[in-house]
C-alpha cells in the first residue's frame with residue numbers, strides 16, 4: 592500500500608471504526624443501503640451537492656408521493672401496472688418490493704453514465720443492493736447503520752412523513768436489514784452526520800484533498 596493509502600486506512604480506523612480496502616475511480620458504481628430512516632437520503636443529497644461529478648439515478652416507485660415530493664426529481668411515481676410492464680421489458684437494473692411498494696433503478700441511464708466514465712450513486716434497499724452487487728462485483732457498497740435502534744425509530748417518526756402502518760413496516764424490516772450489514776464492503780454509523788459523510792468520502796475518493 593502506498594503512503595496515501597496507508598494514511599487513508601489510518602483515517603478510516605480513527606473514525607467510527609470503519610475499514611475498507613476498496614477505493615474508487617471514475618466510472619464506478621457506489622451503493623448506499625441501510626434501513627429506512629437511517630439518513631441515506633440525507634447523506635446522498637449532501638454527497639451530490641458537494642461532489643458534482645457524482646450522478647444520481649432517479650428511481651421509479653409505486654409509492655404515492657409524500658407531501659413536497661416532486662415527480663421526476665425525488666422519484667418517478669408510476670402505477671403498479673406500468674411498473675410491471677417495465678419489469679417485463681427488462682428496463683430495470685434491479686427492483687424490489689419494500690413495505691408494500693415497488694422500487695426500481697432504470698437500467699439505461701445508469702449504464703450510459705458508467706460507459707461515459709461517470710460515477711453513479713444509488714440509494715436503495717437491501718434486496719436491490721444485493722442484485723446490484725451480483726451484477727457489478729467491482730461495486731463499492733456501503734451499509735449505513737443507525738447509532739441505536741431507538742435513534743432509528745426517533746428519526747423515522749421525527750420525519751413525520753409516513754403513516755403509522757408505514758412506520759411499523761419500516762421498523763420491522765429494519766431489524767432484518769441491519770442483520771445483513773456485514774455483507775457489504777463498508778459499514779458506517781450515521782451518528783454525527785459530518786463524520787459519516789467524511790467516512791464515505793474517504794472510501795469513495797482516493798487521491799482527493801479530503802484531509
Ligand SMILES: Nc1nc2c(ncn2[C@@H]2O[C@H](COP(=O)(O)OP(=O)(O)O)[C@@H](O)[C@H]2O)c(=O)[nH]1
Nearest residue numbers: 627628650686687689694695696714715716719
Ligand atoms: N431496490 C430499490 N430500492 C429503492 C430504490 N429507490 C429507493 N429505494 C429504497 O426503498 C426504501 C423506501 O424508500 P422510501 O419510500 O423513499 O422511504 P424512506 O427510505 O423511508 O425515506 C428505501 O430503503 C430506499 O433506499 C430503487 O430504485 N430500488
Ligand SMILES: Nc1ncnc2c1ncn2[C@@H]1O[C@H](COP(=O)(O)OP(=O)(O)O)[C@@H](O)[C@H]1O
Nearest residue numbers: 627628629630631632633746750781782783784
Ligand atoms: N446524523 C444524523 N443525525 C440526526 N438526524 C439525522 C441524521 N441523518 C439524518 N437525520 C434525520 O433522520 C431523518 C431520516 O433521514 P432520511 O435521510 O430521510 O433517511 P432515509 O433516506 O435513510 O430513509 C430525517 O429527518 C433526517 O433529517
